[in-house]
Amino acid sequence: MKKTRTTPSDLSATIAKNIRDAIVSGALIVDERLPSEADLSEQFNVSRPTVREALKRLAAQSLIRTQRGATGGAFVNHISFQDAYPQQITTSTLLLSMNDVSFETACEARFALERACAPLSAQRRSADHLATMRTEIFRQSQPGLSDEAWCASDVSFHRALVDGAANPVLSYQLAGAIEAIEPLMNMITFTARSRAEIIALHTEIADGLEDQAPDKVDGALIALETYTRQLAKDVFSRQKSAKTTT
Amino acid sequence: MKKTRTTPSDLSATIAKNIRDAIVSGALIVDERLPSEADLSEQFNVSRPTVREALKRLAAQSLIRTQRGATGGAFVNHISFQDAYPQQITTSTLLLSMNDVSFETACEARFALERACAPLSAQRRSADHLATMRTEIFRQSQPGLSDEAWCASDVSFHRALVDGAANPVLSYQLAGAIEAIEPLMNMITFTARSRAEIIALHTEIADGLEDQAPDKVDGALIALETYTRQLAKDVFSRQKSAKTTT
DNA sequence: AAAGAACAATTGTAAGACAAATGAAAAAAA
DNA sequence: TTTTTTTCATTTGTCTTACAATTGTTCTTT
The missing domain is CATH 1.20.120.530 (GntR ligand-binding domain-like)
Known part of the structure; x- marks a missing residue:
């Protein structure tokens, strides 16, 4: 075994979990805007496609919604x-x-x-x-x-x-x-x-x-x-x- | 209005829905292997990142699991x-x-x-x-x-x-x-x-x-x-x- | 002042490349 | 012949770059 490998070699899942925990714990509140995909990829040190995969995971659970355009982005969703x-x-x-x-x-x-x-x-x-x-x-x-x-x-x-x-x-x-x-x-x-x-x-x-x-x-x-x-x-x-x- | 626009300009969501319906309806059965990402991108006429976003959506719902390697791929998950x-x-x-x-x-x-x-x-x-x-x-x-x-x-x-x-x-x-x-x-x-x-x-x-x-x-x-x-x-x-x- | 045009920020999509994993086949050794 | 090793092909995981589409903002023109 080369590495300890704490990461399950699935960055998008890890990032999704990270953001999900922030939402569930209340660190991110409803309608709050997440950083842009570019910012997130910098923060997590991954590429934008990887960030996007993570965001899609969250979107599948209705945890976030996304919007295009200048004031767009990913927002914490209000789950009804x-x-x-x-x-x-x-x-x-x-x-x-x-x-x-x-x-x-x-x-x-x-x-x-x-x-x-x-x-x-x-x-x-x-x-x-x-x-x-x-x-x-x-x-x-x-x-x-x-x-x-x-x-x-x-x-x-x-x-x-x-x-x-x-x-x-x-x-x-x-x-x-x-x-x-x-x-x-x-x-x-x-x-x-x-x-x-x-x-x-x-x-x-x-x-x-x-x-x-x-x-x-x-x-x-x-x-x-x-x-x-x-x-x-x-x-x-x-x-x-x-x-x-x- | 230019187009009928039945698609919500969100290809990965559309593709995910497509595959999800196939699973729920029973067209895809448990442990069945989905086509490779390359094949899917051809079938749906989209790029591989888009296919991957769709697959991640399904993975977030535990509908599929993925495995790397020669005999790897995406498999319909048995949800316990x-x-x-x-x-x-x-x-x-x-x-x-x-x-x-x-x-x-x-x-x-x-x-x-x-x-x-x-x-x-x-x-x-x-x-x-x-x-x-x-x-x-x-x-x-x-x-x-x-x-x-x-x-x-x-x-x-x-x-x-x-x-x-x-x-x-x-x-x-x-x-x-x-x-x-x-x-x-x-x-x-x-x-x-x-x-x-x-x-x-x-x-x-x-x-x-x-x-x-x-x-x-x-x-x-x-x-x-x-x-x-x-x-x-x-x-x-x-x-x-x-x-x-x- | 109002209308329209250019602009900037952001997500959506595409294409290509390489890394990593992994089973299978081929080759080598016993 | 059997077992071990090596090579290889396939597939997912990730990165890079680029462009399209959308949308609010700012600037320009009337």
């Missing part, structure tokens, strides 16, 4: 919950698809989190949230609704429930769980019969929230979870038997 | 929950610090999520989880414990609770919530008196889990939330009065 949603969803989706998470596990997590929101939502939900849920229930009852549209409506319904809790931290956390699991849900809610059952439970949930009756909502969510898991079990066993007969 | 934790925590931390999330809101979310895990944990917690919790409680009872060590121990305790639910999706979601809120918690748990109270509640939680008594755990968590919020209120009002007298 809105901005963080897509990243959260992308990561959650990949985590589920790459780690052999069973439907059971994903479903359990999703409903556990959603049930955590329900009491708060029953307490605070606005007329808007209730209206959204009623609208989505109506949409779901339309016979011609495509599977994709059904799923989108289902997501909207449950997001309204979660948003009703009026806690952005919860909404953010739940967004990943609900949206990432939706593709898995797609497979099991395509028959008219299951739709009718789910609509009935959705109605019970909306009623419970309107009446500010957390127990009623909780019961409906438990029923919905049970029903969903039963449907999934049926679908999977049917797939298996179809495979053996072929 | 373990890998995703730090990103989740970084993002959550910044979201809290940048969005004026009140302590009340953060605290409410954290305990709502944790209480969602508690029944599952009471059902499935292993001896290991219980042992970890007992160990941390013991550590917390040591008089000389620094504030930092106390907080770290507190995090370990609650993570053991959450991990006891044996649901990686829940553990992942909670990691962000618990760890990101910890800095806020730091401010309020520094007196011996509050430590003693918290240790008592921790013990109640551990007992409840050991006895597989979810209601007992839930009660203790509610008490802990109430106590924490009361402490926070006291600290803030004291800060305010200190400010006015100065």
Whole structure:
């Protein structure tokens, strides 16, 4: 071994970490302008392309934004919950698809989190949230609704429930769980019969929230979870038997 | 306007999105090798530095890893929950610090999520989880414990609770919530008196889990939330009065 | 004084070069 | 023949230089 090699021979990663730490620790505050790429390359003793690679890493995490022109540069980004949603969803989706998470596990997590929101939502939900849920229930009852549209409506319904809790931290956390699991849900809610059952439970949930009756909502969510898991079990066993007969 | 300008004049972002979509959609599978940077720059008709900026964006999201050498290149990464934790925590931390999330809101979310895990944990917690919790409680009872060590121990305790639910999706979601809120918690748990109270509640939680008594755990968590919020209120009002007298 | 033109600063992109790593193939030695 | 060494080709990591595009500022002209 020639050198101690504390650096992982990846300057752009090192520089990115350096700047990221400065942002997280508060040394760089929101909307503050970073030194220009030329200045940074001098400070860190690297070339401009290397600095740029580091900045792109940070941009990928929405930590900075860049602007061209005379007064341009890289600025510390204000990360809103809105901005963080897509990243959260992308990561959650990949985590589920790459780690052999069973439907059971994903479903359990999703409903556990959603049930955590329900009491708060029953307490605070606005007329808007209730209206959204009623609208989505109506949409779901339309016979011609495509599977994709059904799923989108289902997501909207449950997001309204979660948003009703009026806690952005919860909404953010739940967004990943609900949206990432939706593709898995797609497979099991395509028959008219299951739709009718789910609509009935959705109605019970909306009623419970309107009446500010957390127990009623909780019961409906438990029923919905049970029903969903039963449907999934049926679908999977049917797939298996179809495979053996072929 | 000269052009339609669908491209935001940010080639590396466009290329990154292109490849990211291929990964998320499953067109590129785990451990598959991407074309070399030279090939990619030909395919996308851009220079190699631009391709590299795109790849660094993906690397920042842990979507790919790169390797030098003859058989090297960029490979689609297998994202484990373990890998995703730090990103989740970084993002959550910044979201809290940048969005004026009140302590009340953060605290409410954290305990709502944790209480969602508690029944599952009471059902499935292993001896290991219980042992970890007992160990941390013991550590917390040591008089000389620094504030930092106390907080770290507190995090370990609650993570053991959450991990006891044996649901990686829940553990992942909670990691962000618990760890990101910890800095806020730091401010309020520094007196011996509050430590003693918290240790008592921790013990109640551990007992409840050991006895597989979810209601007992839930009660203790509610008490802990109430106590924490009361402490926070006291600290803030004291800060305010200190400010006015100065 | 107002409008327009030139200017300067900064990021975005390109091209070419060399260094470093690394596996594979070829050559040499046992 | 088998093992070790050497060479080599491929690929990423980094640097240098250059130019294009954008945009606020300053100067000039009307």
